[in-house]
Structure formats: structure tokens, C-alpha cells
């Protein structure tokens with residue numbers, strides 16, 4: 001049983017990562033666009049269509065992927081998982097760095 005509160009925090013963070021296994025990369029972006037059909041309500045340039053995309057770099061190049069309406073909420077949550085994963089990784093690394101620096105100082 002680790003009595004060190006940092007080790008308990010680290011363990012809790014590690015155990016939480018499994019719940020993020022469905023994470024997706026990139027940013028969740030809402031875009032407004034005109035579809036181009038002359039008789040559509042969007043042709044006034046104001047009541048545009050809402051479109052959701054994942055925006056990310058693929059091999060260094062910016063890409064966007066359309067998200068079908070039925071998957072929007074799911075994808076929004078999966079992209080948010082990536083941010084929680086990154087935050088957890090940063091916390092774990094911070095704990096380990098402090099432990100390394102402490103250990104280094106010991107004779």
C-alpha cells in the first residue's frame with residue numbers, strides 16, 4: 001500500500017486511462033457552410049448549414065473529416081477523451097519528474 005499521496009494520484013490516473021481507449025485525435029470543429037444549391041435556404045448567405053468535422057494533421061498536413069450527424073455526439077466525446085488523456089499523461093510525467101529529482105539528490 002503506497003502511503004505516498006503522489007503515488008496514489010498516479011495510480012488513480014493510470015487506472016483511469018482504460019476508460020479513454022476510444023479517444024480520437026484532432027479537434028472537434030463546427031463549421032457553417034452554404035451547400036451551393038440556388039433554391040436552398042442557405043443561399044441568402046446567413047442561414048447556413050452546420051457541419052461538424054474532425055480537424056487534424058496527417059503526416060504533417062492539415063486534414064478535415066466530416067462527421068455524420070448520427071455520430072456527432074459520440075465523436076465530440078471521443079475527441080474530449082484525448083484531452084483528458086493528455087492531461088493525465090502530463091500529471092503522471094510531473095509526478096515522475098519530481099520523484100526523479102528527489103531520488104537524484106539522495107546520496
Ligand SMILES: [Zn+2]
Pocket residue numbers: 034035036037040041042043049
Ligand atoms: Zn443549403
